[in-house]
Structure formats: structure tokens, C-alpha cells
Amino acid sequence: MNHSQFLVSGFLRAPIYNGIGRQINQLQRVTLKFCKSHGSSQGMRNFIENNLVDFAKQNDSVVLYVKPRRHRSPVIVAEYLNGDRKWMSCHNRPSEEILKWLSLLSLQAGDTEPIRYRKHWHTDVPSIQGPWNPFTHKNPGHIIAEYPHEGLGRVFKAPQSATEKLLKIAKKRNESENKKE
Amino acid sequence: MSLLRISSRVIFSSNATALLFNQQKAAIHRFVRPTLFEIRARKKKLEELNGPPKPVPRSEFLEWNHDAEIYAFGKRLKEDFNFQLLQQAFIDRSYIVQEEMKQRSVGVENPLVNMSDNATLAKKGEELITEFVISFLNLSLPKFPREGVKAIYRHLVSDEVLAKVSESIGTKELILSSDYPPRSDVYVNTLKAIIGALFESSGEAKAYEFIRDFICTQLSQVDINEFWNYGENPKELLEEICKDKKLGEPEPRLIGQMGKNTLLAVSHVGIYANKKMLGSGFGEDIQTATEEAIKDSLRNFFKTNCNMKPFDFRMPVEKVANSLNKPVIAAASVDNI
Structure with missing residues (x-):
């Protein structure tokens, strides 16, 4: 399938040049919503019992909220520094999968839709040699040259003419005959 | 993730056709549509009266510490x-x-x-x-x-x-x-x-x-030459710099011209002092080209031309802190900015 037909195209980007000075984690808070009794929240409950504290210790820049609510399916809501809010249903998901999704969310920079990169690099200052003009990379010596100029007017790589070829052959033959004598 | 979602939608739609032919379709209750219509109409009415709703601070949510x-x-x-x-x-x-x-x-x-x-x-x-x-x-x-x-x-x-x-x-x-x-x-x-x-x-x-x-x-990723327009008179500034450095009087010279009297006319002007080139610029006429050439020579003196070395954002702060103690730089930071 040709992905460029439905993938939005764009360039690599980072909020406030994140990473040039200091890399800051873009995920700022996560809310885990679940039911204390319903079966669909089993995986979420297991995650909260077994993995939540470790996850919180590893990601101390993320604020974690746990919100029980009756008879509703479990949900992850992730909020990012750029104001994005990502809602994810975790209905019947096992705890391992929830951990994987959370790890993915903690590495993202927002509610990022996949984009087709037009280039694998991006710069706002594309030129380091200034705009082109007809004199770019021209030899300044040509300014004072007088035309017609023998050197400058010379044809590059002129093909050998038939006369030159014949003369060359004749010269070779004469040389070989001289050697024999 | 949206790819996943799209693929899941595709699977779902095939299920839906299966449902159509084999089983009864899950129905949406008849009250849903008119209710949503009514809610939307009331919201719209309220917005007309009070203007668009104010953004709710996140800190007013229940889950906030x-x-x-x-x-x-x-x-x-x-x-x-x-x-x-x-x-x-x-x-x-x-x-x-x-x-x-x-x-x-x-x-x-x-x-x-x-x-x-x-x-x-x-x-x-x-x-x-x-x-x-x-x-x-x-x-x-x-x-x-x-x-x-x-x-x-x-x-x-x-x-x-x-x-x-x-x-x-x-x-x-x-x-x-x-x-x-x-x-x-x-x-x-x-x-x-x-x-x-x-x-x-x-x-x-x-x-x-x-x-x-x-x-x-x-x-x-910012052009630092954008923030300062070389003072009131760039030409005088260039003359002063040349005088300080004892380079002689800077003079503009036409070093190329093309397409004269056409829409694509271009003149190339170089600034020379003591037969040494300080910089060059081009433009649609000689005057513009001269102005550009003066700016280019200034940029060459200031080391802020297009191919300047990028800023060192990993510069050790001790280096900057030490320079603060030097009277020249300290004075520059104190004099009313």
C-alpha cells in the first residue's frame, strides 16, 4: 500500500529545541482510570498492584493519578507538555501490555500521529553560502580578461579530426620503419 | 498507533458486513439522536448568550495534586x-x-x-x-x-x-x-x-x-544579523573600522554586471581597501549592490557571515562566570541595557 496517500507529510521537529541544551521528558501526567470490581479492569488492577510503584520511581518527572470508578472500562489518559491529551482504552488488556503502552507514551512528545518525513533532517537556515547569483563560484580573474581570449575561449575536449588521426598513424608508421632500418 | 487504529477499523467493517448478513445489527436506541440534537441546540444557545466557554484549568479537576x-x-x-x-x-x-x-x-x-x-x-x-x-x-x-x-x-x-x-x-x-x-x-x-x-x-x-x-x-537556527541593522550608517561604520585597522579607505568597485536593461539585471560590487577585497554583494542595481557589499564586508569583520561557526551551547558555565569578573565584559553587562 502506498502510505504517502494517507500519511500526512512533514519534517522532524522538537519543542523549544529539546535536546540541544537539555533533554526534557515531554510526558507530564498520566491518569489511570479503572473499576475495582469489573473483569475488564483485571489487567489494570494487576498493573497497579505490581508495577505502578516501579514505573513511578523510574519516571519521576511524570505525575501519576489513579482514579477508581464503578463499572466503567479501564482507560489511560496521558497529558503532554505541548497540551496534547491522549486517551487510550485498556478494556480487557493484561498488565504487561499496559506497561508497554505506558512506556511508549512516556517516550513520545505529544499525541503524535505518524507522519511521512519529507527529509530525515531539518534546518531553518538552509544555506551557508548565501543566495546564488550569476557570479557565484566564478573566477574573479575573468573580470579583467579581454575577449576574445585564447585560454578562456578554448574548446574543452575537442574531438580528434580525421586529418589528425591520419597524421598520427603516418607518424607511427615512419617511426617503426626507421627503427627497422 | 493510528495505523493500528485504521487496520482495526478495516477488520471491524468486515465484521459489520458479516453481521448484516448473518445476525441482527446492534441497534442504537431511538432516543439517542433527538437527545444529542437537543443538547447541541442548548449548548449553542448558551454560547450565543455568554460567549464561548472559558478554558477549564487542569487544577480544577478532581485528580490534581x-x-x-x-x-x-x-x-x-x-x-x-x-x-x-x-x-x-x-x-x-x-x-x-x-x-x-x-x-x-x-x-x-x-x-x-x-x-x-x-x-x-x-x-x-x-x-x-x-x-x-x-x-x-x-x-x-x-x-x-x-x-x-x-x-x-x-x-x-x-x-x-x-x-x-x-x-x-x-x-x-x-x-x-x-x-x-x-x-x-x-x-x-x-x-x-x-x-x-x-x-x-x-x-x-x-x-x-x-x-x-x-x-x-x-x-x-536563528539569523543573528536580523536583530541589528548595522546602526544608522553602515558605510561610516565600515570606514571607521578600516581606519582603526589601518586598512586604508574602503572603496566600492563594480566587478560584474549582467542583463543590463532587462528584468533580470544583476550587478556585483566588491569593497576593496588597499587592493584587498573586504566583501562583495549583488543587487538589481549598483546602489543596492553597494549597500549589500558594505553589509557583507561588515559581517566578514564581525565574523557573523552565513558560514559562521555555530554557537557553542555546551560552553562550560565556569568560563562565562570567569569572564564576568573581567572588567571589560562586566562593564558591558552592567551599563544600562
């Missing part, structure tokens, strides 16, 4: 803050006034709000920003004139740049001020107060590193 948010904020920046100071850095004066008004409206005669605002911290932060940014620029652009450095400094500490930085590190929901979303000057003040709080809790070097990593880096 201000202390935890502030702790995470410090950890996000990879800094060790004094918790009380960081708390104070987010309190704007307008919030305290608002709280006092609230108490008065209830009937308290001497309202007591046990809080202090971030004014002192912000003042300290502003001082640190000024001295660091100025000496960072002076060290990075040693040949750039003072006025130019000042212009870049003014851009860096402008409300737009600092407010953007402040919002991007996540102060929006943490700021305690009378209006939401906060005004841009409140954003700026908070950022300055955070730097002041960092200075108070972890010392000067950490505060300088913070300024370097979050404020100075805003100079990347």
Missing part, C-alpha cells in the same frame, strides 16, 4: 530545588490579591493569606539572566559590536521568547494567578522566579546552566 506536580516539575528539569522556594516561584502577586478579595467578600476584615509572591525571586532571576546572556554573547561573538549584542540580548529576553520557553517546560497549569490561561508577563515572571529559586537552592553554576540550556539555545 499541586505538590506532586511541583515535585515532578523539578525532576523534569533534572534539578534539585528547595521545595518551598519552587512553590513560591509559581505564586503571582495577582493570586494573593484575588485570595484577599475572596476573604473580604466573605466578611473577613483583616484577610490573612499565608503566602509570599515570586517578585523577589523573579528579580534575582532577571539579574542572573542579564549577566549570563550578555557575557555568553560577548564570548560567542567577540568581534560583534556592543549595539548588536544588545539587540540580540533584547530579542532573547523579550516576552515572546521567554513566555514560550516558560510554557514549554510546563508552567501553564502550575502558575497561581488571577486569570487562566496566564498572561504572557506572568509566564515570563515565573520563569525568572524559577531561575531565582534554582540559584537559592543549588547555587550560581546550576542557575547559569539552566539559562544556557533553556534560554541561550533559543538562538539556534
